[in-house]
Amino acid sequence: MQRRSFIRNAGLSAGLLALAPKDLIAALFQVPAYKITMLRNNVGIFTEKGGTILFYLSDEGIVVVDSEFPDQANHLIDDLKKRNSNPFKLLINTHHHGDHTGGNIAFKGLVEHVVGHENCLANYKRVAGEQKSEDKQLFQDITFKDTWKHKIGKEKIKAYYFGPAHTNGDALIHFQNSNIVHIGDLMFNRMYPVVDKKAGASFQNWVKVLDKAQETFDDQTIFVFGHGSNNAVVGSKDDLKGMQNYINQLLKLVDENIKAGKTKDEIMQITSVPNVGEWKDELKRIKSNLEAAYEELTT
Ligand SMILES: [Zn+2]
Ligand SMILES: [Zn+2]
Structure with missing residues (x-):
């Protein structure tokens, strides 16, 4: 278990909370940070x-x-x-x-x-x-x-x-x-790349x-x-198909907006790519993705 998730889970663990602070720290440090x-x-x-x-x-x-x-x-x-x-x-x-x-x-x-x-x-x-x-x-x-x-x-x-x-x-x-x-x-499995x-x-x-x-x-x-x-x-390959779908949907979205006469600034205001299933933008990469797609489709 990673230390971060351990700490998060530790918040829910009555057993750990019962430990004295000194022992709690020792318990946390015994958990390797890697998996x-x-x-x-x-x-x-x-x-x-x-x-x-x-x-x-x-x-x-x-x-x-x-x-x-x-x-x-x-x-x-x-x-x-x-x-x-x-x-x-x-x-x-x-x-x-x-x-x-x-x-x-x-x-x-x-x-x-x-x-x-x-x-x-x-x-x-x-x-x-x-x-x-x-x-x-x-x-x-x-x-x-x-x-x-x-x-x-x-x-x-x-x-x-x-x-x-x-x-x-x-x-x-x-x-x-x-x-x-x-x-x-x-x-970038299930995340904007x-x-x-x-x-x-x-x-x-x-x-x-x-x-x-x-x-x-x-x-x-x-x-x-x-x-x-x-x-x-x-x-598996199914996940690769999901990634391909994300990129295809992004390119389609930007292309449609270009064809509808939208400016680059207007396109950069888009906040998500539709029809991408579980693909999420937790790390806020939408702008860089839109910009890269716009560059490719206009040059
Ligand atoms: Zn990397
Ligand atoms: Zn990389």
């Missing part, structure tokens, strides 16, 4: 703060996909070392955003290689340069253009790139034997990328999402 869930075989996920991390434990070494932030990466590393005594072989990044690469630095001197799409590395270097934070990063030393493959333990790992979507460097990382794919921030135009994002192509994901993987595939409402970060 680890095993999915299939030796593949699991770690969630604490930032984009979901996926890991694979094998007798030939450990593979980690994404790294959240430095504190979170250290929690993960400490926990995995207790589960498996083999070295960290690969760290793979789904894309460059800080909530997925911020913890890379914790793997410095620990992991053999860091892997990512070539545009992921270019974006990562650009942003680190802008922030003058190069010394706090661990950049990819292996990059790829279309696909990349690696065999380790009982797994065959294959990374795919299907074109620009959330950024122009979103990779999908498939653990073929377990049939689990980390789809990164191509999925971040769309990084500065890094070459495209809503129109995002729909096509999600089509390719559904063609490439099957009905037994477990999809791991970068983010999800209510911690729903694991799912």
